[in-house]
Amino acid sequence: MGELAKAMAYLSAGLGVGITVFGVGSGIGRLAAAALEAASRQPEAAGDARTTMIIAAALIEGTALFAIIVCILLAFK
Amino acid sequence: MYTIPAENLLADQSEHHKDAHDTSSTSHSDAHSSSAHDSHDLSNVPKEQVFEHLLGELGDHHGLYWGPYHIADLPHMVYTNGTEFYYYPNTKALLESGKFTFDKKHQIISTATQEKPWFDLSITNLVFYQWVVMLIVFFVLITAGRKAKKAKGDAPKGVHNLIEVVAVYIRDEVVMQNVGSKKVGERLMPYFLGLFFFILGANLFGLLPGMHTYTGAIGVTAALAITAFVIINLTAIKEAGIKAWLHHLLGGAPAWLAPIMIPIEIVGLITKPFALTVRLFANMTAGHIILLSLVGLILFFKSLVWAPIAVSFSVFIYFLELLVAFLQAYIFTLLTAVFIGLALGDHAHEEHAHH
Numbered sequence: 001m002g003e004l005a006k007a008m009a010y011l012s013a014g015l016g017v018g019i020t021v022f023g024v025g026s027g028i029g030r031l032a033a034a035a036l037e038a039a040s041r042q043p044e045a046a047g048d049a050r051t052t053m054i055i056a057a058a059l060i061e062g063t064a065l066f067a068i069i070v071c072i073l074l075a076f077k
Numbered sequence: 078m079y080t081i082p083a084e085n086l087l088a089d090q091s092e093h094h095k096d097a098h099d100t101s102s103t104s105h106s107d108a109h110s111s112s113a114h115d116s117h118d119l120s121n122v123p124k125e126q127v128f129e130h131l132l133g134e135l136g137d138h139h140g141l142y143w144g145p146y147h148i149a150d151l152p153h154m155v156y157t158n159g160t161e162f163y164y165y166p167n168t169k170a171l172l173e174s175g176k177f178t179f180d181k182k183h184q185i186i187s188t189a190t191q192e193k194p195w196f197d198l199s200i201t202n203l204v205f206y207q208w209v210v211m212l213i214v215f216f217v218l219i220t221a222g223r224k225a226k227k228a229k230g231d232a233p234k235g236v237h238n239l240i241e242v243v244a245v246y247i248r249d250e251v252v253m254q255n256v257g258s259k260k261v262g263e264r265l266m267p268y269f270l271g272l273f274f275f276i277l278g279a280n281l282f283g284l285l286p287g288m289h290t291y292t293g294a295i296g297v298t299a300a301l302a303i304t305a306f307v308i309i310n311l312t313a314i315k316e317a318g319i320k321a322w323l324h325h326l327l328g329g330a331p332a333w334l335a336p337i338m339i340p341i342e343i344v345g346l347i348t349k350p351f352a353l354t355v356r357l358f359a360n361m362t363a364g365h366i367i368l369l370s371l372v373g374l375i376l377f378f379k380s381l382v383w384a385p386i387a388v389s390f391s392v393f394i395y396f397l398e399l400l401v402a403f404l405q406a407y408i409f410t411l412l413t414a415v416f417i418g419l420a421l422g423d424h425a426h427e428e429h430a431h432h
Contacts, residue, residue: 051250055415058408062352065359 013075016067024064028057127376137201137294139168143287151205153177155185156196203291210278210291218274247273247410255414257421261316265417268308272301273410280361280402284395292405293361295354302350305413310346313420325422349416353409360405364398 035053039046141148150167155177157163165171171185172178177194180186185197221240225233233241248262252269256262276292283290291297314322326342327335371387371394 047250051254051411054408055411058356058412059352062356065352065355068359069355 009074013071016071016074020064020067020071024060027060031056031060127373137203137289139199139201141202141205151200151202153185154198154200155194156198157187157194203289203294203297206282206289207279207291207297210275210282213282214271214274214278218270243273244270251407251411252414255411255418257418258316261312261417261421262414265308265312269410269414272305272413273406276301276357276409277403277406280406281399283361283365284398284402290361290365292357293365295358298354298357301357301409302353305353305416306346306350309349309413309416309420312417313422316421325420349412353412357405357409360401364394364401367394368398 031053035049038049042049139153140150150169152167153163153165153171155163163174163176165174175188177185178188180191184193185199186193217236218240221237221244224235224237225241228234228237247269248266252266253259253262256265279290279292279297282288283293310322313325317325326339328338328342330338368391371391374383374387375381
């Protein structure tokens with residue numbers, strides 16, 4: 001593998017992590033905003049909203065981790 | 078036995094580093110390969126390799142260290158060809174026997190053929206810490222359980238109080254709500270409690286100075302996820318029957334779509350434990366990498382000016398890690414319960430209707 005290919009791999013890994021984190025951050029942010037709104041509108045359902053929020057956040061995080069793994073493979077190949 | 082990607086990656090990286098350094102001087106690579114295994118003293122490490130050394134601490138070793146201090150060697154156990162078994166009480170005995178030696182990644186290899194043995198069963202420090210945490214969790218839970226039996230209706234005290242709050246929360250909020258069936262939930266309670274306290278113990282144990290987090294090793298998290306996978310599917314088969322389980326593989330589509338639907342559903346079955354594995358592993362490793370990198374700044378610049386900055390950020394990250402330790406144990410347990418609930422599907426609710 002040439003130097004250029006290596007440089008491109010590092011670049012794509014770095015960019016990939018950035019884009020992944022951007023997407024996941026906005027996703028979890030929207031999720032938390034919606035959960036907070038639900039909890040403040042209906043405080044008695046706050047517990048349910050929190051559990052559902054954590055499950056959804058974990059699933060979003062799961063897709064992010066797949067992307068991160070691809071980036072790690074790119075960076076250390 | 079457990080190969081840690083981080084360690085492999087670091088080894089790859091260090092080789093890469095070595096390529097760059099070999100042209101200028103060979104002493105760097107020599108210092109690296111010898112000091113990485115024999116001592117954890119970082120004072121003689123060239124500054125380009127400080128981070129690699131620090132991150133190498135996350136991997137498993139054949140010795141027991143407390144920070145830079147070597148406490149004891151751990152036994153080596155090797156199977157060759159599946160029939161011959163070799164046991165050495167410590168690293169010195171292994172090297173003196175002349176049969177085995179270590180390669181650059183500290184893996185045991187045969188001296189004659191330079192090949193890896195068929196199966197390396199050596200007890201590494203991660204395995205050792207796992208046993209320690211198991212013992213602690215076992216005794217704490219047993220004590221709490223015995224006290225709970227003795228207390229009858231009295232208010233809980235001490236260890237009993239500590240465990241009961243968490244156990245009741247897991248039973249009511251995590252397991253019963255998400256599994257959907259009271260009978261199944263009650264039967265699986267010991268598994269869930271064991272899972273939660275095992276992961277929590279590991280995460281908290283790793284935050285003690287000089288200790289290791291074995292949930293930061295992908296072998297351990299993979300084993301936990303495989304256990305979860307087996308329990309999810311066995312529970313579904315047992316409760317709903319093998320016919321309904323196979324029917325679920327169709328995903329509700331007509332029978333002629335089976336060639337497409339079955340592979341998709343099987344992939345869906347496998348991604349769940351895979352996500353569990355990677356989530357726990359990545360979360361626990363990431364925090365430690367950040368902590369070690371911050372501390373590494375001091376060693377990298379070899380100046381104490383960085384100490385206040387590094388230490389204050391480290392303390393902040395440390396408290397974040399405390400939160401993550403509880404959160405990840407909670408999420409692993411919660412998601413396992415949710416997946417069991419999903420795998421049971423309507424069958425859990427039918428039972429509710431009968432009651």
